[in-house]
Amino acid sequence: MPTVEASEPSKAIVVTANKYASEAAAKIIRRGGTALDAAVTAQLILTMTTPQSTGIGGGGFMLYWDNSSSKLYAIDGREVAPQSAGPNLFTDRNSKAIKFYPDAVINGRSVGVPGLIKLMEETHKKFGKLEWEELFIEPIKIAEEGFSVSAALHNTLQYMRYLKTVEPASSLYFEKNNLNQLEPIKIGSILINQEYAKTLKRLSKNGADEFYEGETAQMIIDTVNSSDNVSDILTLEDFQNYNVVWRDPLCVKYREHKLCGMPPPAGNISVFMILKMLENYDVKSFQPTSPEFIHLYSEISALTYSDRNFFLADPDYVDIPIDGLLNAEYLQDRVSIVSETSSIRNPKPGKPKGAKKYSENIDISRDSTSHLVIVDLFGNAISMTSTIEGPFGSHLMAGGFLLNNELTDFSFLPHYDGVPTANRVEAGKRPLSSMSPTIIFDKNNKIHSLTGSPGGTSIIGYVAKSILGLLDWGMTPQESADIPHYMRKKDVTELEKGTELEEHQKFLEAIGHKVSIKRKRSGLHVAKKVSEGYIGGADSRREGLVVPIN
Ligand code: GLY
Secondary structure (H helix, E strand, C coil): CCEECCCCCECEEEEECCHHHHHHHHHHHHCCCCHHHHHHHHHHHHHHHCCCCCCCCCEEEEEEEECCCCEEEEEEECCECCCCCCCCCCECCCCCECCHHHHHCCCHHHCCECCHHHHHHHHHHHHCCCCCHHHHHHHHHHHHHCEECCHHHHHHHHCCCCHHHCCCHHHHHEEECCCCCEEECCCCCEECCHHHHHHHHHHHHHCHHHHHHCHHHHHHHHHHHCCCCCCCCCCHHHHHCCCCEEECCEEEEECCEEEEECCCCCCHHHHHHHHHHHCCCCHHHCCCCCHHHHHHHHHHHHHHHHHHHHHCCCCCCCCCCHHHHHCHHHHHHHHCCCCCCCCCCCCCCCCCCCCCCCECCCCCCCCCCEEEEEECCCCCEEEEEEECCCCCCCCCEECCEECCCHHHHCCCCCEECCEEECCCCCCCCCCCCCCCCEEEECCCCCEEEEECCCCHHHHHHHHHHHHHHHHCCCCCHHHHHHCCCEEECCCEEEEECCCHHHHHHHHHHHCCCEEEEECCCCCCEEEEEECCEEEEEECCCCCCEEEEEC
């Protein structure tokens, strides 16, 4: 369960997925650091305290509000496919998709060139106030002295079938019981990570060059290239060529507010399509968990995901009809097929202006990942989602941190019946993501709120609904994070297990929905400006911490 240190509004605020990260980030802000400085420290700590979710062996998307220039930046630190990667990375010799676990994931072939360290260094040069080395002091201390293993880390380890077979992760995260069997490290045990401490010291001293050209790069390359069934797939050149991309933020008007997020390959375009379709309805008049609203949200989500699967990918490789997908007439036309009394079976993609013909992408990304929001004492703000993809990424480790399996976010099949998938694997390309860091502005271009979540492909549905909570239903950040979940990505309407929503199954089935009662693992971290400062919320489904700073 999350903890909120105080519910009073504060001048600055930190919300991250873990107490060590939130507390260290808050210290950085109290010391005069910016939201960016605090996010760097938090991310370095999350790498070790929540290795199941995120880390410097992965990538992420950052939205940064620079208050002195009143400018919003959108920075893409997504992993890229190495030069050796091609459309058949995840197919067998019969051109069939290989198995996700263990074949595709637990293997160097799933590892993309990580982007987080370059993302943090470049943004630190522009938005940081404290010295780079200072941001590493607390992370190094925690790596050397250890941290108390959380329930979330322990519980995730319990259902990891393959991790205990892969070294050095097995020795770090499991211990032998009396019967000589491996068991997850216990809740409350102190976990020390000396290898990571050494990596942090090198990065602290030598910056991103160390990660992309130095010993750390070589350690990652050696780990990947010596893993099963691969040889020389990752090279130093792949690391030297890695670039962070400074993109134009993607912003849309939603009723009285401006919503801003990351353009593709991130997920915000889909979040915004859901909301722009819902703008045609009096959302306020619906109860957030009423079956009527669940039906509407489910139908609109299904239309959105269907377009996503066919048209979206890395915009530097594929022409994406961004304007076409967000066009008001197009969305009006899409939503016109939604009926109040029956569900659309298998919605097809629409025909947005500028769309090319592609096959469907089957996105099987897992519900790992981490989101943080921070506002500093200068009014700067950050909303950032980062990931190593599935729990514990590829399970491979180098320098004390996990390496991502982000390349499995590409379509495993490059085409169907000769028609290419937009999100097929290509050298140098970034896989399509659902991550949707969002900042909402009021009509005077002042920050209204910040939100984002982990959760694989469900991220889009989680984030869109938290925005409805904040804007249409007037909820606090905590309330907006805790609305029971419902969504539909294709033909199944998902209702969150263990919630009041289970009672709506019959109503929904009667109007044609296929319903599945599922555990939904969002980790919405939200902050909102109120007249006296900021208030925050951390999703009750995970163990994030809100720290107010005055
Ligand atoms: N790997 C999860 C995502 O990027 O959406």
